[in-house]
Amino acid sequence: MQAFLVSLIGGCLFPILPVLVEFGLTNAVRLETLAVTSTVYAAAVGMASRNQAIAFSSFFFSLICIVIYSAETYKTPAQEGMPFIKYGALISGGIMLIYFASYVIERFSRHYIESEPYVEF
């Protein structure tokens, strides 16, 4: 159980730190920050996963988040209504939540059911 809890701290809390800090300091989260965090988070969860579906889909969703980030950064006023900009926050947040849930379930089976240590020292 200890390894599972440590893995949650290491794999869930640390990666969302940029979002939490920005929210804590400005009382809002910019779409760029959300998209970049989701990109890194999805890719990191995918690379650490033993599940092929998670591993491969994570790259796809990371790319989607990169596109959202680029659209938000280089948009012109005429492009405000683009779906990726309009729903960007929802998509990025959703991707983060999905990979968060997958990570929690997978780590539960690895660290609690199969007793795999998170770090050995």
Added chain:
Amino acid sequence: MSLLERLRRNFYRKEQEAAITIVAVAMTCGMLLLMYFLAIGATLWSIGTFVVIDVAGVVLIGSVALDMLRRVEAKRQLASKLSLFTNERYLWTLLYSPVFPPLRFEYPPQPLGLELPPPEQWMELWEFLRLDPFGRIASQALYQRSLQGRDRYLTQVMRMADRIRRRR
């Protein structure tokens, strides 16, 4: 082992694999049904983006959840196989002996002069760990890279095996 016996065991293995496939198909169908209802709900409340996230997310989370259920079942089945062994020390030594990688042997080797278990029981365990789909999942955990993890896993499985033995 006779040809007939080998065929029987092979058939049993196929049956187990078929059972896993049925569970996977049932779960996928369940998820599709859930997504269908979510899609209808989302259309009614006109929140289209939510559907896109659902479609991808529920499938992914479901696949990980299915994987978790398989691991639980693998552990339970391994415990029931180990509950047939009475000589625990032999099992412990053999499973983690670097001199005798146990899965290479169809018949039990004899390390450290310990008492041998009956060959049928050994054969059953060997076949389970080598051929059974759940057994292969269990052997991954049993032979994980970390020795500490192996120890903990085997301790837990032995505890479960004890409980099964007491219930008999």
